[in-house]
Amino acid sequence: MHGQLTRRALLAAGGAAALTGVAGCATGGISNREAVRLAPGATGPLRGRITVWSWDSAAAALTRLAKKFEARHPGTAVHVVDIGYDNAYDKITVGLRADTGLADLLTVEGSQLPAYIGNFPKGLHDLTDLVGRHAGDFDKAAWKTVVSEEGRAFALPWDIGPLALYYRSDLFARAGVDPHSLRTWDDYVKAGVAVKEKTGTKLLIMDPNEDSFFPCLLQQQGHRWYKDGGKVALGTPQAVRALTLIKALGDRGLIRWERGWDGLVTATKEGKVASTPYAAWWSGTLTGEMPELKGKFGVVPLPAFTPGGPRTSNDGGSTLCIPAQSKNPRLAWAFTRFLLTDKDNQVSMLKREGLFPAYLPALKHPYLSAPQDYYGGQRAWRVFADLAPHIPPVERNKDGAKAKDIANKAVSGAVLRGHDPAGELRAAAAQLAGATGRETVSGSLR
């Protein structure tokens, strides 16, 4: 800023160009076309070449299994590109709008996919005719993320993120709290106070800018941002209960604020918190980045809001989808099936890359019942595998990103600025309704 007029002007022009270059194409390009249905039928050997976009450990898994796939199908080539997480969605969004430039197969998180299905109804291949017999093999909650509001399938679920409570067994022992006694979130708050008193350690980490805990607490209670056919659900009693819990944790000084993924990893490694209510895939980070903490973690089901209520939720998890612009959708689909509907390949991705399978038959594999050294001999994968079928499936639509930003504001307003949770949520629900042109659910706060 300040003075760099030319660079700024260029940036502004570039931004405007990006915004609009994209628009020009969208009007002429995709909008007049039907969604391309990919149908069974073509036979004969697979051949040709596809490019796959992914990132981090998911890209590592793809690269490893691509070799196996190529060996099984001579004449095919699968080229995996790690596009990095940070700009992945900018790239995919622009590619879908421009109707050009995308890979043949894309990794898209389940939380993001409904936005693409909704905003680009002709942007992805409709896989409904192919997936039919696989539908029941995938986790119900994950399946919800890959189908449109009309029930058409546009991707296959890859991994899921069932939530449980990771705890530091040494700190809980010192505070004299039995983690298995944490049945409700009230128990959790009380335990946190005890742990902080005895050990001086805070209870959990939250991100002040990009929170993911609040939506998980919503899903645990059966809805996320929307329910009842696309109505705004930020002002529900469930939402108030979730935000009141977070505020209670904040008011007792049990939250440690850390920005971003690096903050979370570093603070956990340094032992700054006693627990992490987080997804199954967090385990890969613990074992990979904090081997020195071996034997100090345990896993129990998430505390419930009411005794006997659901003991899990979901955070993250990805899918694989084939853009309509793909030149070789048949090969892309064959590779997808090979990866995601094969028990052994799915289990190998859990073993090697820490991706927890959404493919239910894989959860019965003996590997998931083996004791794990890292967790002091506890059968940690079993805890997640048993919780996975109980993840409450929730409604999703294209306006998830809008809700996330607005809800973030409500969370920091209540916890950091000390505002009343119900008031913050009422305002947030109204703002979201305004931004999306949707109604709020009846029975919401007025």
Place this chain on the structure above:
Amino acid sequence: MAVQTPAAPPVPLPAPARARHPRRPRLTHWIFAGPATVLFAVFFAYPLGASFYQSFTSTENGRTTWVGLSQYARMLHDPSFLDSMVNTGLILVVQVPLMIGLALVLAVLLNQSWLRFRGTWRAVYFLPAVTTLVAYAVVFQVLLKTDGGLVNQTATALGLSPIDWLNDPTWARVALIGSMTWRWAGYNAVILLAGLQSIGREQHEAAAIDGAGTLTTYTKVILPQLRPVVLFCVITSTIGTLQLFDENYTLTKGGPDDATLTPVLYLYKVGFQQMDFGYAAAIAWVVVAVIAVISFLQFRFFGRERKR
């Protein structure tokens, strides 16, 4: 200045020698102007026009429709957009004067004849402006870390309580203003220094002979002559603030509680994360309008005095 003299007699002018070459654009002209024209049309004119058009449309379920002014009307009731404007106003009122003031002091100091290693000092103050954004962001994240950050360590050593710089809405604003000032004060100081150096020594001498002290010399003689340079700094800084994106994107992502959200960061979120391109384009055009109006007012306000 072309002064019109309507009553001028119609004296037939002798045909200039060049009249034999008609002033119609010829192929050669276009060959020279061509590349620039094409680049301008593709990368400037087309995006500008298309984004202006887009700001009157809305895309729902892949279908784009004309919605008139409703995207503009939305801004009036959008708390996040209004927050972003308030934040920008706050930065304009607090940070720009603070930074220009600091830059002036630095420029005057750098202009002193007794200062040694002047080139080095100038480079040191200018460096932040050319530092890559990523390095800048990482350094400030580390400096401002809540525990273990250098700023808080110093504060604790001085007996002050540590501050949760980037996680508290109020302090995050302070941190943003501080880091922006660090990055751009030196840049403006160098521009002001160039202005100071164009004012000859004889003016200092003349003021001294007339009995003016150092302070009077600066306030009554030097600064008034520096006005156009200060105006340049103020306007570019104002435009920069209104287009603020990189600093707050890298430091706080606009949070917590939208405390550091700016219109351009918000339009990025609306466009690229929420895929609401029509609304994002409308926000962009409001930013353009605000910049135009404020720059115009600043020219009027500062510029007129110059002519007296």
